[in-house]
Amino acid sequence: MSLPPMQYRFLGRSGLKVSVVSLGGWLTHGGHTGDELALQTMKRAYELGVNFFDSAEGYAAGKAELLLGKAIKQFGWEREDLVISTKLYWGEKPDGTKGVNDVGLSRKHILGGMRKSLARLQLEYVDLVFAHRPDRHTPMEEVVRAFNYLISTGQALYWGTSEWSAEEVADAWGVADRLNLIGPLMEQPEYNMLKRDRFEREYEPLFRKWGTGTTVFSPLRRGILTGKYDNGIPEDSRAAKEGGWFKDEVSGAQGAQTLARVKKLKTVSDKLGCTRAQLALAWTLANPHVSSAIIGATSVTQVDENIAALSVLDKLTPAVLEEIDAILENKPKADTFRYD
Amino acid sequence: MSLPPMQYRFLGRSGLKVSVVSLGGWLTHGGHTGDELALQTMKRAYELGVNFFDSAEGYAAGKAELLLGKAIKQFGWEREDLVISTKLYWGEKPDGTKGVNDVGLSRKHILGGMRKSLARLQLEYVDLVFAHRPDRHTPMEEVVRAFNYLISTGQALYWGTSEWSAEEVADAWGVADRLNLIGPLMEQPEYNMLKRDRFEREYEPLFRKWGTGTTVFSPLRRGILTGKYDNGIPEDSRAAKEGGWFKDEVSGAQGAQTLARVKKLKTVSDKLGCTRAQLALAWTLANPHVSSAIIGATSVTQVDENIAALSVLDKLTPAVLEEIDAILENKPKADTFRYD
Amino acid sequence: MSLPPMQYRFLGRSGLKVSVVSLGGWLTHGGHTGDELALQTMKRAYELGVNFFDSAEGYAAGKAELLLGKAIKQFGWEREDLVISTKLYWGEKPDGTKGVNDVGLSRKHILGGMRKSLARLQLEYVDLVFAHRPDRHTPMEEVVRAFNYLISTGQALYWGTSEWSAEEVADAWGVADRLNLIGPLMEQPEYNMLKRDRFEREYEPLFRKWGTGTTVFSPLRRGILTGKYDNGIPEDSRAAKEGGWFKDEVSGAQGAQTLARVKKLKTVSDKLGCTRAQLALAWTLANPHVSSAIIGATSVTQVDENIAALSVLDKLTPAVLEEIDAILENKPKADTFRYD
Amino acid sequence: MSLPPMQYRFLGRSGLKVSVVSLGGWLTHGGHTGDELALQTMKRAYELGVNFFDSAEGYAAGKAELLLGKAIKQFGWEREDLVISTKLYWGEKPDGTKGVNDVGLSRKHILGGMRKSLARLQLEYVDLVFAHRPDRHTPMEEVVRAFNYLISTGQALYWGTSEWSAEEVADAWGVADRLNLIGPLMEQPEYNMLKRDRFEREYEPLFRKWGTGTTVFSPLRRGILTGKYDNGIPEDSRAAKEGGWFKDEVSGAQGAQTLARVKKLKTVSDKLGCTRAQLALAWTLANPHVSSAIIGATSVTQVDENIAALSVLDKLTPAVLEEIDAILENKPKADTFRYD
Numbered sequence A, B, C, D: 001m002s003l004p005p006m007q008y009r010f011l012g013r014s015g016l017k018v019s020v021v022s023l024g025g026w027l028t029h030g031g032h033t034g035d036e037l038a039l040q041t042m043k044r045a046y047e048l049g050v051n052f053f054d055s056a057e058g059y060a061a062g063k064a065e066l067l068l069g070k071a072i073k074q075f076g077w078e079r080e081d082l083v084i085s086t087k088l089y090w091g092e093k094p095d096g097t098k099g100v101n102d103v104g105l106s107r108k109h110i111l112g113g114m115r116k117s118l119a120r121l122q123l124e125y126v127d128l129v130f131a132h133r134p135d136r137h138t139p140m141e142e143v144v145r146a147f148n149y150l151i152s153t154g155q156a157l158y159w160g161t162s163e164w165s166a167e168e169v170a171d172a173w174g175v176a177d178r179l180n181l182i183g184p185l186m187e188q189p190e191y192n193m194l195k196r197d198r199f200e201r202e203y204e205p206l207f208r209k210w211g212t213g214t215t216v217f218s219p220l221r222r223g224i225l226t227g228k229y230d231n232g233i234p235e236d237s238r239a240a241k242e243g244g245w246f247k248d249e250v251s252g253a254q255g256a257q258t259l260a261r262v263k264k265l266k267t268v269s270d271k272l273g274c275t276r277a278q279l280a281l282a283w284t285l286a287n288p289h290v291s292s293a294i295i296g297a298t299s300v301t302q303v304d305e306n307i308a309a310l311s312v313l314d315k316l317t318p319a320v321l322e323e324i325d326a327i328l329e330n331k332p333k334a335d336t337f338r339y340d
Helices: A035-047 A059-075 A107-121 A140-152 A166-178 A197-202 A204-210 A238-242 A244-249 A252-272 A276-286 A300-308 A318-328 B035-047 B059-075 B107-121 B140-152 B166-178 B197-202 B204-210 B238-242 B244-249 B252-272 B276-286 B300-315 B318-328 C035-047 C059-075 C107-121 C140-152 C166-178 C197-202 C204-210 C238-242 C244-249 C252-272 C276-285 C300-307 C318-328 D035-047 D059-075 D107-121 D140-152 D166-178 D197-202 D204-210 D238-242 D244-249 D252-272 D276-285 D300-315 D318-328
Strands: A008-010 A017-019 A021-024 A052-054 A083-088 A126-131 A156-161 A213-216 A292-295 B008-010 B017-019 B021-024 B052-054 B083-088 B126-131 B156-161 B213-216 B292-295 C008-010 C017-019 C021-024 C052-054 C083-088 C126-131 C156-161 C213-216 C292-295 D008-010 D017-019 D021-024 D052-054 D083-088 D126-131 D156-161 D213-216 D292-295
Touching: A017 A021, A021 A035, A021 A300, A035 A059, A035 A300, A052 A292, A059 A083, A059 A107, A083 A107, A107 A126, A107 A140, A107 D156, A126 A140, A140 A156, A140 A166, A156 A166, A166 A204, A166 B166, A166 B204, A197 A204, A204 B166, A244 A252, A252 A276, A252 A318, A276 A292, A276 A300, A276 A318, A292 A300, B017 B021, B021 B035, B021 B300, B035 B059, B035 B300, B052 B292, B059 B083, B059 B107, B083 B107, B107 B126, B107 B140, B107 C156, B126 B140, B140 B156, B140 B166, B140 C140, B156 B166, B166 B204, B197 B204, B244 B252, B252 B276, B252 B318, B276 B292, B276 B300, B276 B318, B292 B300, C017 C021, C021 C035, C021 C300, C035 C059, C035 C300, C052 C292, C059 C083, C059 C107, C083 C107, C107 C126, C107 C140, C126 C140, C140 C156, C140 C166, C156 C166, C166 C204, C197 C204, C244 C252, C252 C276, C252 C318, C276 C292, C276 C300, C292 C300, D017 D021, D021 D035, D021 D300, D035 D059, D035 D300, D052 D292, D059 D083, D059 D107, D083 D107, D107 D126, D107 D140, D126 D140, D140 D156, D140 D166, D156 D166, D166 D204, D197 D204, D244 D252, D252 D276, D252 D318, D276 D292, D276 D300, D292 D300
Parallel strands: A021 A052, A021 A292, A052 A083, A083 A126, A126 A156, A213 A292, B021 B052, B021 B292, B052 B083, B083 B126, B126 B156, B213 B292, C021 C052, C021 C292, C052 C083, C083 C126, C126 C156, C213 C292, D021 D052, D021 D292, D052 D083, D083 D126, D126 D156, D213 D292
Antiparallel strands: A008 A017, B008 B017, C008 C017, D008 D017
8 A cells, every 4th residue: 555645734723744644652662561562552653754753751650751762762863854752741760769859840840850751761851741731729820821831941842731621821921921931832632532621612712822832642533433343342452451431431421422423423434535534633734723633553554544544634634523413413512792 | 568778788899889689671671670669679679678779771672771860760769779770782663673783792882872761760870780692793802992981971880791601601701811901890680590501611610719699580480489380371471472482381292391399498497497499599699699589570569579588588598498409400510620 | 976885994993884985175174275175075075984083283284183173063964973083293273383282292282282182173072083184203102092082082093103113102002001091093004006015015014913904095096096197197197296296106117117007907997897986996905904094076977987996806816906907007016924 | 646647738829838847957957957857857758748848048158058859869759759859048057148249139149049049959940949038138020930931940939028017018018919920829927826917917818919929937836836934944055045026925924924924825725635736836827828837856756746726726616716815915906998
């Protein structure tokens, strides 16, 4: 199969270009997948034009960063060609314990966590650093100042947020503008066919007012959108093993309805000549506010399958998108702009 | 019946005190109720210690303001003892038509609307002026500057918002702080036992960060919480006549559940020796972030009944509030502050 | 002929709405046209939905403002429904002489000129005040502060520029932002089929960065685009009488080429079933950065003919616009943003 | 005896967590106590959860910092787990002499003093740096700018004050806000049962307005509150040997009254089953504006005894606190906020 060429988008209003498909380290790096397999996955993604590799101090207690750093060294990738991210919030000792100042967005942890992340990555700087969650115990001014410190000391090029509310991002911009500091450029939320409301409704003013870029995760809703649960949860699947919200999502009356919708999407993907995974990924990218969709591919084959979804993108005409909306029945009603 | 003394609270972080029960003009002034009856209602409220009278340019196309202005003149109330509000957004000609610049939060309408409101009220200034809705077509800076103009020219003492999202309030504060201007002091949202989520969850950071005061409307959810729909919708009720969201709310399976909950609240109100209306109003005031609850009383008797609810306030112990939460089953889960 | 309904656009990024066709006072008010005729022209425009009437202290030495003020009084127009502008730069005594401080953008003239303009207009405020030209002898800070004074004292709602270079507008914004003052909202340039470069190329960053609105003048290039010079300059025309740039424009080899192009446009207007004047006006409005096109109609009939052009607007498809560009051969090449 | 677990508090409004009991270097490090004993004391404190170690350039002419640096190295403590402070004001050469620029808060001494402190501590940064006293000869702007320099160059994470008046802290905040710089986060005052006025009355607005955190010293009033002077001053005690304010405090009629009150506190501590030292320490921590109480323990046993006081904290009910106030007779009367 000949794969479509990678596409690149500006990260929000910035001048930085990221590949529309990017590789995340949540699953693949240092976690569920063996190291050698993960390295091959990264290599393949890079060869296919992926330039953005996403990581976090909290992924597998730092092991994701260690492996990403190893890949960069081992494959001799040129630093300028890469967009490397990490996220700070959930620091952890290598043994899994947490000191009282290892968690959150205090200046102490943002500076200390960054130091350790860079050491694990064997890098002098990351391109993107995210506040992995909001921290309502730390004043916004302390948070904004600390991330600006990372930028002004060259340890990071841009800072952003992950799973913050629109109000919190607005607050950060207000503080940054007041202090003549740099505001958060990008948000990393979940966004996929089954989880749309925050991205399409709550975040709408962020795109309009501050040109927020997004690097969205779980475009396949942890695999649900691939159709692999069409016939229930396989016993060896993560859903069955881990329980929690994920199992809930595909169980009961609500879960049955979700799975029925996912099944119905097959009529669309068949028509377009692609898999449902590819349809789901392309659908995410059809939203122009998505700068990059982070895939959690755990094998070279999965990388190829995911990137092949780019050829579906052009086929998502307004008519097809409407057809999908009719199946999903979850399109957020946009807040009206004027009440007249 | 001897009525409890009125109580007063600071309007958010400001030094202004408002009566915890206030009188709204949406229904009573210039609208459904006859003028003479409305004037008597206002008079009674004033005698019982209500100092805050709420109005808007959009209530009955200005007639609510006309009547409020008439009351102030006729009863010879001292201006310093009153807290008078209006809201700008939905301007209207006396004949009900709207010019293209009569709606929204452009500087033109904020200045022009204020001029007309003051004329109708026969006042030199209002204490509070609200942006009656957000206007996403007008830059936040234009809105913040225009309300500050009203304050700096003495036409209003404080400005606030009504039914804005937390993100929009945060944005306004960011702009105000950056420009050394005055931010929005108060929000006027709906808040009652049946509609809690925005107030208790989304607005939580506003109280913490900016000391936002609130003047909440519909504490009785348009009468639903009084129990008057226990046996279905009377044909001559507003619900039956107007249809729309209100009729929907008490119809169907969802409506049946709502009405069942309201019925169940009777066990609580009976125990406390009050009506359900009084319980609902007192419950609203039990939230310390409520500065004032605006009642839509349309008769002297209703004013008395509502203000009697103040004697219920002390009886709302933590145990009673938990009992109510168990009946309502709609307590918002607070966003966690730190994820550790 | 039944006329199409008026359309309204936001003035740049502001919340103010202006009619897309507006009436200018350069020719009609106090100038070449008799007063009664001019008043009837204004009345007709207002009846057809025009809400923006443009004026300047320098039009006929103040007579344009006098006449506009008379119209507002005489016809009893509601102030809130009108968008009234004036422009300051070329002050003049009623006898046509000029004091040393009557010209330019000194704080003295901006304040003094405004006072006189409001007196002539019999108004308390104008909606828009323009700096009629840049003044390179007055520091930008003095200019920005003086126009902000007009806004903060309620004499004007918004300020803008006329025929400033993009660099000068950018400079004004830099000063305004640094001083927490209000920057210029709108520009009033010439824009028509024969004069495109500044609007389409030089001003492009203004639209992008500051949401500059525009009220463009001479959409018919002083009549040339109507076709009335197809057969040369009539001896009694303004062109013949006044000479200067206007006569040059339609004379010589260059003028012949211009007139040939204008003739060719007839093939397009015939196809669309309209006059060339209507095509030219609609073409101007097809540019979304035009907030309003100011017509210089001198009779009721001209007003009607101009406003009828609105029905042409929908017919200006991309293909038609390309056809027009091919005839005009003057489409500015956009500055490239990135060299890749 | 099994010791209670350490507790941690946010340092004022910041996101930094400090142990409520912390170890000071005034006595223990490089001073009265032998080095080996001091190191064991620090080790024990760390093991019991103390994360904040307090120091100053002026403690034993830098020897306290030398010893603290040695401990961090020797015990291999992870830097991220520690909150290390120093204070600048009283610089001194190792031989005890002072250069003309070794004392005060000039930019020269703040930068030079910091350099030497970090060298003695063998650290790249301290978490907290304090202005050890106000310096009324140096402009506040110079002081605020110099401490911000330490933060922006990564030599310190937060800055604060020690024994400044509330007015001076307010002045520093005014300067910092005006210059968009970081204000002083924390104050290090004396606070204990015998010295309450400044903390409880004068500093009250600091907590309310700027969320000032505090690291209080002398919770036992140099041992007086332990009861060891119940029967007068032992001849070998510091009080007898050093004289000065300390001797005065326990001498004469005033001293007799103080000692009588301390004796009376035994009725409370007996009832709670703790020593008077523990009562005094717990009492300090009962004030929520105390972020951390710095103990001057000079032995492992003293560390244990002090930390055991944490189990007394829960027993300090409002009733017990009132009983203590009645004995002390020194509760400051709060400044009234409103005269109504």
